[in-house]
Amino acid sequence: xxxxxxVEDVSKSYLISHQKQERYVALRDVIADNAKSFGxxxxxxxxxxxxxxxxxxxxxxxxxxxxxxxxxxxxxRVGIIGRNGAGKTTLLKILGRITExxxxxxxxxxxxxxxxxVGTGFHxxxxxxxxxxLNGAILGMSRSEIKRKFDEIVDFAEVTQFLxxxxxxxxxxxxxxxxxxxxxxxxxxxxLMDEVLAVGxxxxxxxxxxKMEDVSNKEGRTVLFVSHNLASVSNxxxxxxxxxxxxxxxxxxxxxxxxxYTKQQIDRENDSQxxxxxxxxxxxxxxxxxxxxxxxxxxxxxxxxxxxEMIFEIGSDVNNAVxxxxxxxxxxxxxxxxxxxxxxxxxxxxxxxxxxxxxxxLLNEGMFTIGFALTEFPKxxxxxxxxxxxxxxxxxxxxxxxxxxxxxxxxxxxxVIRPLLDWEVKRMKSI
Numbered sequence: 001x002x003x004x005x006x007v008e009d010v011s012k013s014y015l016i017s018h019q020k021q022e023r024y025v026a027l028r029d030v031i032a033d034n035a036k037s038f039g040x041x042x043x044x045x046x047x048x049x050x051x052x053x054x055x056x057x058x059x060x061x062x063x064x065x066x067x068x069x070x071x072x073x074x075x076x077r078v079g080i081i082g083r084n085g086a087g088k089t090t091l092l093k094i095l096g097r098i099t100e101x102x103x104x105x106x107x108x109x110x111x112x113x114x115x116x117x118v119g120t121g122f123h124x125x126x127x128x129x130x131x132x133x134l135n136g137a138i139l140g141m142s143r144s145e146i147k148r149k150f151d152e153i154v155d156f157a158e159v160t161q162f163l164x165x166x167x168x169x170x171x172x173x174x175x176x177x178x179x180x181x182x183x184x185x186x187x188x189x190x191x192l193m194d195e196v197l198a199v200g201x202x203x204x205x206x207x208x209x210x211k212m213e214d215v216s217n218k219e220g221r222t223v224l225f226v227s228h229n230l231a232s233v234s235n236x237x238x239x240x241x242x243x244x245x246x247x248x249x250x251x252x253x254x255x256x257x258x259x260x261y262t263k264q265q266i267d268r269e270n271d272s273q274x275x276x277x278x279x280x281x282x283x284x285x286x287x288x289x290x291x292x293x294x295x296x297x298x299x300x301x302x303x304x305x306x307x308x309e310m311i312f313e314i315g316s317d318v319n320n321a322v323x324x325x326x327x328x329x330x331x332x333x334x335x336x337x338x339x340x341x342x343x344x345x346x347x348x349x350x351x352x353x354x355x356x357x358x359x360x361x362l363l364n365e366g367m368f369t370i371g372f373a374l375t376e377f378p379k380x381x382x383x384x385x386x387x388x389x390x391x392x393x394x395x396x397x398x399x400x401x402x403x404x405x406x407x408x409x410x411x412x413x414x415x416v417i418r419p420l421l422d423w424e425v426k427r428m429k430s431i
Contacts, residue, residue, distance in 0.1 A: 001073040002109075004190065004222050005095065010104030012065040012090055012246075017058070064090040066246040068104070072239075074189075077216045077223040079237035079254045081230065081261050086243040088226045092116055092192045095224065110189025110222070111139055115179055124168035128159055128178055131167055135182045149185045156211070157181035158204075177204060184211050191215065194226040209236055230331045231366060234258045259395050262331045262367050266390045281315025282385045285351070287372050289394055299395040302365060302418065306394075308356045310372045312386075316349045320378045322385075324354035329390065331367035336416040344377060361420035364413070365398040 065087045072078055080088050093099045094106065096114035122131045132153055136146035154160055157177040159170075167175065183191060191212070213236060215221045227233055233240065233254055240257025242250035242264075250260045287310040288296050300306045308326055325340035339356055369390035376383040 001075060003071050004074045004109050005070075005072040006107040007068055007070045007095075008105045008107075010065060010068045010094065010101045010106060011063060012087075012094060012099070013061050013063045013102045016060045016062050063246050065094070065101070068246075068248060070241070070248065070251070072222060072224070074222055075216055075220045076239055077212070077225065077237040077254075078239045078241060079233035079257065080224060080226045080241045080243060081228070081233055081257060082243035083265075087246040088243055089116065089194055090246075091243070092194050092224060092226060095190075096192050108190065111187075112190045112192060113139060113183040113186065113188035114192045115183045116192065116194040122167050122175070122179065125166055127166055128157075128163045128170070131178070132182055136186050139186050139188055141186055146186065149187070153178075153181045153185045156185065156207075173204075180208055180211075184208075184215060187219075188221070190222045190224070192224050195228065205232075212236060230258045230262065234366065255395070255397075258331065258367055259393070262369070263393050266369060266393060281313065281349075282318055282374065282376075283313050283315075284372065284374070284386045284388055285311040285313060287311070287370075287388070287391055289370070289392060298393065299397060301397050302363070303360050305360045306358050308358060308370060308392075310354045311351065312354070312374055313351050314347055314349050318349070318376060319346065320376050321345050322347060322374060322376050324352075325373050325375060326356055327371040327373065327389075328363070329369045329371070330416060331369070334416060336363070336368065340375075362417055363396045364415050364418040365396050368394045368396060370394060 068087075068091065080091065082088050090099070092114070093116060094101050095108065096112055096116065098114065098116070123134060126134060132150060133143070133146055136143075136149075154163060157174075157180075159174055159178050162170065162174065167178070170178070183193075193212070209232060212223050212225070216223050223237075225233065225237055237254035240250075240252060240254035241248055242257050242261045244264075250257055252260070287308070289298065289300075290307045290309060291297050291300070292305055292307070294307075297306065310324055310326070312324065314322065321344040323340045323344055325338060327338045328336040330336055341354065370392045371387060371389040372391050373387040374385045376385060
């Protein structure tokens with residue numbers, strides 16, 4: 001595949017103004033001092049914009065991007081992830097020629113369609129019909145080319161009833177439906193997407209993701225996709241970039257990029273999280289995930305069982321039943337399930353290991369975090385001795401099967417779990 005986007009040592013800086021002000025003179029002080037010279041005193045102490053005369057304005061140089069270099073091949077779907085302020089939108093704006101880089105060079109071989117915010121490129125006074133032709137013209141398409149795609153765009157956007165209504169009267173959902181339909185159907189070689197699908201409803205989001213996959217796989221177009229929805233990034237994209245403070249800190253497959261980013265976020269959360277005051281001498285010692293042979297792992301296939309293990313200490317001041325419990329959460333923050341020991345009994349002081357055996361074909365593919373807790377149950381209420389949220393990460397990978405229908409599945413399916421259950425199908429009577 002040929003290189004369609006080449007970014008060489010690109011940086012982008014902005015000047016940020018900071019204003020340091022001395023104490024303002026209160027109005028009541030001015031009036032009390034000399035009511036007759038109120039106007040003169042206000043003019044003396046205040047500037048034109050209502051600011052103190054002795055306020056100081058300083059400027060700071062902020063680098064939104066720093067030394068970015070990358071190559072993107074034709075037909076690749078690249079997911080760009082990172083925290084707010086990492087430089088994701090700035091990078092897309094530079095690639096979309098919306099803003100110029102401060103330093104560096106960009107080479108783009110093909111037409112670019114940018115969808116960086118709802119209604120990008122739309123004129124609010126024009127109708128939906130007129131904006132379709134306007135956007136097509138901006139992309140360098142002829143009127144006949146736009147006409148050929150017009151009905152397909154309108155059907156996809158589901159705005160037929162409002163086609164001749166000015167888009168300023170559209171809801172945000174209608175805006176994004178039409179904007180995406182135009183960007184995806186007017187045949188640009190490169191499609192830039194920045195979190196705009198968050199505006200649409202769930203069904204339309206799925207529709208857009210399928211379309212993006214089609215334009216990449218079947219039509220060979222290149223997609224750059226910025227999103228905080230890590231599941232969408234890992235399912236849609238083939239490559240992944242992680243940005244942090246304006247720099248690329250990780251480049252690999254989309255799945256590995258999501259794993260890296262999730263792990264970084266969890267480590268950051270654990271570092272900043274205040275430790276709970278331990279009650280008595282009960283304490284958390286360690287935790288890990290192992291395969292059936294006891295080897296530590298961070299990744300497992302759907303069709304493989306695994307063991308979640310925690311080591312903890314029970315102090316002599318625990319007088320009630322205690323229950324170790326584990327909590328599974330998706331990378332998107334969806335609580336999957338919690339599990340605890342069946343036995344609720346008082347146990348003698350000492351160091352214990354609690355192992356939870358998770359069967360094969362239970363969790364769906366994707367990233368999960370596991371939290372560890374120990375709960376004491378007196379006669380009334382309960383006492384949480386510790387709760388280590390999102391302590392470990394686990395990447396569940398789809399099983400590589402010669403026949404994907406062997407277990408009743410024809411490819412990726414949504415959901416947190418994907419259990420392989422026992423079924424019974426019998427013919428009731430012949431017809």
